[in-house]
Amino acid sequence: MRTPAETVRLMTEHLGDMGVPAPLSGGVSPFNVLVGTVVSLRTRDAVTLEVTKRLLQRAPTPCELAGAPLCELEELLRPAGFFRVKARQLKETARLLCERHGGVVPRNRDELTALPGVGGKTAAFVMGMAFGIPAVCVDVHVHRISNRTGLLATRTPEQTEAGLMRIFPREEWTGLNHVFVCFGQRVCLPVRPRCTACPLKGECEWNP
DNA sequence: AAAACGGGGGC
DNA sequence: GCCCCAGTTTT
Helix, strand or coil, X not given: CCCHHHHHHHHHHHHHHCCCCCCCCCCCCHHHHHXXXXXXXXXXXXXXXXXXXXXXXXXXXXXXXXXXXXXXXXXXXXXXXXXXXXXXXXXXXXXXXXXXXCCCCCCCHHHHXXXXXXXXXXXXXXXXXXXXXXXXXXXXXXXXXXXXXXXXXXXCHHHHHHHHHHHCXXXXXXXXXXXXXXXXXXXXXXXXXXXHHCCCCCCCXXXX
C-alpha cells in the first residue's frame, strides 16, 4: 500500500515529465491571484489566463477596477463563464478592497469570504497562493482523485479537507490543490480517465 | 437541498 | 449537438 506522500510524489513527477510547470511562488500579486481565481470558476484555464491578463491590464489596482464601467468589465469577461455575474462581483469586490481594506487583499478566511464571489475554496486558494498561509482547497478534482486512488474514502469535500489536513504536514497543504487539479485535467479526468498512462496504475482502486 | 448563472471546448 | 467544467449565491 502506497503512502499518501508517495502518491502525491508520483503525480508530481508525472506532471513534470509532461512539462507542466510547478506553481509559481513569486511575481504574482495577491490582487492578481484573487482576480484570476474568481475568473477561473467553471472556466477553462486558457480562457481564464487570457481574460485575467486583459482585466488587470485595463485595471491594475483595486481602485482602478472599482472605477471601471460595468459594461466594459462585462465585455472583457465575455469569454469566461458567468461573465455578467463575475463582472458585478469583481467590481464590488474591488470597491470593498479600495474603500475598506486600503487597496490590500485581506489575509484571513472570514474577510476574504465576505467579498462577493469569494467562497471557501477561493479563499483557501488565495491564502495559499498569495500569502503562503497553509490552507487546503478541496475542489471537485481533489475530492474525485482522492476517492479514486484510495487516498481517502470520504463522502463530502469537507471530510476530504479534514482528512488531507490530518495526513499531510501543514507546509504541503498549499501545493496539494495545484497537483491534484493539473493531474485531474490531464490524466485522472472526470470522464474517461487516461488510466493506461497513469503512474498510479496498479495500486488504484478505480483501475487496479 | 436544489436551482441559477453561462460561454467554450472535447468528443 | 450534447455534456462537462479550479464554484458561489440565492431560493
